[in-house]
Amino acid sequence: MNKILSMHRLGLLFKKDWAENWKFYLLAIPVIIILISLFFYITDDIKREINNGLSYVGPQMKNFQFGHEMKYLTGLIFLSVVAAILRFNSLSHKSKSIDFLLLPATATEKMIINWVWVFPIFFTVYSILYWVMDHAFITAYISMAKEAGVAVTEVNKIVFVDLKTVWEHPSEFSCYPIFTSIFLLGPLLFRKYAVVITIILAATGAYTYMDLLNSMQHSLIPESVKQGFSYTLPGGIRPDYLLLMFVIPALFWIITWMRIKERQV
Template sequence: MNAILSFQRLSGLIRKQWIENNRFYLAASLALFGLLSLAVIIFWILMNRSRFEEKDLYFIYLTGLFLAGTIFASMGFIHLGNKEKGMSWLTFPASHTEKLITVFFYHSVLFFLVYSACFLLVKWLVVAFVKNYYIAGSQDRFVPVNWNGELGTILPVMLIAFLAIQSLYLLGSLYFKQYSFIKTTLVMICLAGMYIFLVAKAYQVFFPDMGLQLGNNIELRRHHDPANFAIYQSYSLGPIVANTLELLLKWAWAPVFLLITWFRLGEKEI
């Protein structure tokens, strides 16, 4: 078998995945719609009294996206935990690149599209209900989202983070045969704690007399006069370095996790 990516084999593997798991995917889609409807009814309709803000719906959307997404991603390679199914999947005539793309497609890309479609349908239904039955003839009001405000800035960053976290949980599902969601979450918490600790210690050791300012750029300030904090010496990254570092921090995580998964998948044995 040619190990180079073949779109014919890839499409066949995607069809095979759908034929074998279509009932599960359809049931999961209905469950997502039901859980989103329940969450919106409880946290947006019943808990509001006179002000229905559309931006709160998108915060519910993001919360559910990360919770449901990580659970679904942690099931990406769950079949490898079963000897019979795992051997059948590993010996299927397709490269591990095509197998990784198939799993990523179903457990990240397709999940995101289905979840977003369910949310938009639920949002349309509940907003229409609120406008017609709660707000009509009363002092209650519906506040549309302001995309130029906080949500417009947060949403793209959160979607990039979602892609990275999905890739991490796919990797965890390949490493851990059982309880991959719990184990991956614990590993992520430990790594995040170690990273924060090391950064904080490095800052204390190398920049003990400087203040850290976080904005559009990372800036270190040394105040020479404690009585006048308006006068200080500033150190910051150049725009090219700062923009490059920002792009790497935003976009590098998912490719790194997927690359590790690719190597691990090529070495996987049952």
């Protein structure tokens, strides 16, 4: 290949991928809708609150609000990890691995097409589907609350998902790009039992990170030093959030690109 990136080749890659997998992609939409519905039905606390005749008061409402958005984030992380596994897991099969590596495209182009499907496309589709299902469920719950005679002030507290709230908690939201990037890389690092090994490593890393945060909170480190980690850049951007949201995932993307390049040489 005489170019690192050719838009013409990249366009052909997308057409080839769509031609081979369009049925799978379209089938994934109702599957995601069903999973979101099941998630709402099993875990949602709003219906339980209405059935119990309870009302949201004071700080409980604030906690519930964040919990509502956490359901969105939990589903996003789980399903995006599944999408990442499916993208490269075929490389564990020798014949499919050879077909992928022999594609007339550069490592950059192969990385881009898989990155685009797993991140912006999946994120957009999932967010739209979740918003639609959230709107349907919350509208039904509001009607249910009114029929149950719940006070108007309490009914108004049953609100739709607010993705801005998710962005206001980047330490939690960063789990999405980090874990998805790890599972996108896993099949390229391990030839056998890639998913199992990646799950073990990701769980170990997550536990170590949480333990480190807990240790810092209860350590004897002066408060002035701790606050140094939370200063803001121009525009209100915190460096630690920038690290979690972009820098760490970008490192995994670079390693993924390098592994593709190594294997197709």
